[in-house]
Structure formats: C-alpha cells, structure tokens
Amino acid sequence: MDLFEYQGKQYFARYDIPVSKGDVAVTVDQAVAAADAAGYPVVVKAQVQVGGRGKAGGIKLANNADEVRTHAGNILGMDIKGHVVKRVWVENASDIAEEYYASFTLDRGAKKHLLMLSKEGGVEIEEVAATNPAAILMLHIDPVDGLFAAGAMKAAVDAKIPEKAQQGVADILVKLYRCFVEGDCDLAEINPLILKPTGEVHALDAKVSLDANADFRHPEWEEFKATEELDAREKLAREKGLQYIGLEGTVGIIANGAGLAMSTLDVVNQVGGTAANFLDIGGGANADLMASALEVINSDKAVKSIFINIFGGITRGEEVAKGIVEALGRVDLRAPIVIRLDGTNAEEGRSILANAGIPESKLTSKPTMLEAAEAAVALAK
C-alpha cells in the first residue's frame, strides 16, 4: 500500500523523524486554516501518487492567505497524469541550504536491507544512478544486526555528506531505519532530505510503501486504507477477498494461482487479444468464490468475453465445474465464457459443464490454454 506524502510524513512523525509543520486539506478554506496554523510562507502540495507534481503545477509557494486561496483553488481538482487531486498538504516553507537523498528497501537479490544515501538529493534518484552512480552510497544491512548510531554515522561519512550535516543525517537514518523495520515498510524514502541554513536536517518529502502482509500488527494503518485509490472494480474485488488488478482490455480473466493468472494474460496477448484484468481466484475455486469473481468481471463494462483458466491440482475438476454451474445460476452475465479446465479429474469436470444445459452461446469449453485463449479473443472482437 502506497501512502500519500502527507500520510508518509505523519508516519515519519511517529518515529520522531523531523518534518515540516503542516496539515492536510480537502477544501480551500481548510487549506487557509492549515496555512495560518503552519505559519507563512507555506508550500501548497498536491497529494497524488505520481511523480512530476512540481512540473505539472501541483506544488506552489504562498506568502499569505490570498495566495493560498488561489493556489489551493487551482490545485484541488487538478488532473496530474490521470490522477485527480483530492487533497493538498500545506506546510511551513523551509529554507534549503542543501538537498540529500536517503532510502531503505529490501534488496531481494542480496536478501538484506539496502540503504541508499546520496548528497545529490532533490532529483530523481534513478537519474543520479544513471549519470553519477558514484554519488550514491549503497550499503547492505543484515536484518539481524540492524543499524545503529555508529553505523549510521559511518554511512553519512562514506556518502560524503558534508561534515556539518553528518550528525543530523545519521540521527535521521537511525530513525528512518526503525520506521522501515518496525513500521513494516517495503520502502521508506526521503527525497529531498534537507539541510537548513540553521543547521538542522529535516525530511522535506516522504515516500512510504507499506507491506500489506504486516497489516495484522498495525491497527494504525486503518486510516490509510480509507484513502487508498482503487478503481470501482478493484474495490468490489477487495470486498469479495479476491486478488484483482484492473487493466484496459476486453477479455475478462479468472485463473487459479498468481502465476497461472499472469500466464493467462500473456497467452491472451500472444493470440492478439487484450486482458481486462488480472484475477487470481486462489486455490479453492469453489462456487462462492467463482460467483464473486464473475460478479466483479461482470461489473466491468469493457469486458466482451470471459476466459476462465483453471488447473485442478488439489482442487478437483468436478468441484470446479460444479462451482461454475452454480455461479452461473446466481450471476446474470453479459459476456460469454470460454473455459479451460485441466489437471486432476478435468474430464469429469468438462462432462459436468457439457451436461449442465448451458447454451453454447454462454459457455464453451476448450481443452488447452491456447485454444481457449483464441476462442475468448475471437469472441471479444
């Protein structure tokens, strides 16, 4: 789950990472009140989960309430690369002497935590990595060891952070690492991490991505979930407990297992079609789940045909077939289904489908993934 900047800053604040005084606003009046409380000048920042906000006019400096009114009015409702701005973050503007970069992620290759620290902040880190890789310190941290004051100080020195900022950067690294580990982040990034003319080091931005698997130990994440930006199909799928990702195509996809679902998307693409979604129904594939999956797919008006791709391992073919027949009785589908049922007891399953009295205009069965994909794509054209 990706957090908005303001949520990231609120999350940072829980771990004592210094952030600017500010508040979130959904209306112009709220923005003015937030600015009054934060102290002028302020920065009004669009809250969208996409890069390039500044260039799109989504970040503005305001010296007084009138300017806040103007900027907040312009930014709220603005469309930035397809993301409509629903909230702005208004914070006290900081004087900036220098800009650095710091982040923690899990390096899957090394199976260790990775600190990236650079004195070249304020720009896309990918850009720094491409043009001046030597300017980024990449330090692996064994999760069993952790990162403490001495290690953080050494990192700051090794990254050639200027001496006057080393202590401040090291302090923040220790806190950010705690936030990353105890806060169960997939990513905790500060860009820019600034040095003020007064000598303090401070997080001017916050990019935080949370690990959904750790949800059970973070009741404080509830408020973040309320603002998560899902499309209507994704919302419905989540309510039904399905792994669903909305895409732009016309063939609705239902498969059991994430790998098989990805593979189904690929095969549809190979035979000239486009998938409307990724949907992993999981190992069970019973009637309830199947009905829910069909309901979600049916809510997508772009869907012209539905490809159900089930491989029976432990789940037997006849159980899957019974589930589909029952689900068809409960959901009135707009689009025809093509099914490929394979694996354990697939033949019994296919004969149940064939003898269920479902007209061929509504459901056809194909023996292989490729043939089923071809049939589904033909129906979607």
Added chain:
Amino acid sequence: MAIFVDQNTKVIVQGLTGGQGKYHGLRNKAYGTQVVAGVTPGKGGTDVEGIPVYNSVAEAVAATGATASFVTVPPKAASAAILEAAAAGISFIVCITEGIPAQDEARTYNTLVRDFPKVRLLGPNCPGIISPGKCNIGITAGEIAELPSASGPNVGIVSRSGTLTYQALYELKQRGIGVSTCVGIGGDPVPGTSFIDCLREFQNDPETHAIIMIGEIGGSAEEEAAEFIKANVTKPMSAYIAGVTAPAGKKMGHAGAIVSGGKGTAQGKMDALRDAGVKVGQNPTEAGSLMAEIVAGLR
C-alpha cells in the same frame, strides 16, 4: 536419486492439528511420504489418525529421528516455527505459509544463515517439493507427477509459482516424461531456497537429465540463475517466464511479482536465459514441448 528429499526422508508436520496441516499432512502420508509426527504446542500426547503429536519439535525429533519439517502454521507464528525446527536439528524445512511480513522473512532467513548454516528452508509461500514415488511435502497433488523411469531420461522442475508448478508437472505427465524432483521455491521476496540452489543440486543429481525452470516477473532471481547456468549447468534446459504483459508498478498476486523501475521484466529474464543456452517457451505448454524435444534427443 532425487534432490533434497527421497523415500528415506522422515517428516514432521508443524501445525498437523490445524485444518490445512491435517489435510495436507495426511495427503502427504497417503502418497507414501514418511510422515512420522506432528507438532502443536499444548497438544502433545494426542494423535492425528495415528500420527503422534508432540508439544515441541525437539521432542518430536528425539522420538522419531525426523530430519525434515513441513511448516503449515499462520503467518504470525511461522517465523518462530521455522527457527524452532532449525534449533531442534531439522535440516530441511518446507514452509507453505502465505502472507508472512517481508521484514520477518528477511530476519528469519538471515538468522538461519548465521546460526544454522546447514539448514535449508524451502519457501515460505511455496507449494513444496515432490520426488515422485518417494516423498511429497506440501500441497502438490501427487497424482499429477510422473514417476521417474529407471532408464531415464528424467526431468527436474524448479518453479517460483504454485499453479505453474502443477502445470509443468502436468505437461510432462501428458508426454510420459519422468520427473526426478519438482521444487516450488515460492513467490515471496526472500525465498529460503533459490533457483541456483536447485539448479546446483539438479546438475549434480545423476537421476536428473534435463531441467525445466518456471520464473515470473519481479526481482532478479532469473537473471542470477542465467549467470549460474552459463557457468555451471551442462544439462539441457527449457524455461518459461510468466508476466510478459504485466503492467509496471502493479503487484501480480505474489508479493515478489512486480516490475518496478524498468527492472524485473519478463523480456529481460527471457533474454538472459536464452543467452545462457536455455530454450525459452512463450507459454507453459511450449516450455513442455521444448522439453519433449530435449528428452527425445536424450533417448
């Protein structure tokens, strides 16, 4: 021969008294696996259809001499269960638990590396391992695995995805090609066992004559495997990578399956494997046909 597990492997099930543990533990036993004990704290002295249950892994190991464990406990308890097994002398741990926080996985993995370097963890979030006809630990349906033939050639399977592991087994069964061992390494960010670990074992296993590898988008495990194959694997291989059409920035079900920052794409992985001499199929069936051609050449 087979890799990691065979007919002599004695297995305990941590979580045998739970719904999933009982179901899969009994299935594994029915397949012929030596499931010798279960472990559930507080339920020691009871049994599950004749399989004795102990309070701790240490007690179960002392009583049965088990060397492998099947961990099927909820995400909150999984890390502790894995470390308990390692401390009790278990050398091969299969964890099928889905939904373990990445931070826990990273800490557990590195604790094993440091304190129990001889212990191998398979998973978490994996379908398990099957050496057909000998031992099945996990959730694979044994009937879809073709038995290895004494005269060969037999194929080893290593896969990051559950259902695609079954698909690979099935492709081989339909073609009558024997399987030495099939390993599902799982799709989580910090898998205990990597492609490379399995490839090394398959390369050294006299009963394995060719290898199928099933990968997916995200991370760099396939690219690292390709480097290893180039340098160390002489046995012929076919492969398939799922997720060619997956959009960037979206997690495709598995915690690990995500294309980010232009890295971890299916195309990059396929290119790396081809460059290492692996025959790469566009879908699982094609990977199966390519393997059939390889096997025909070996016969």
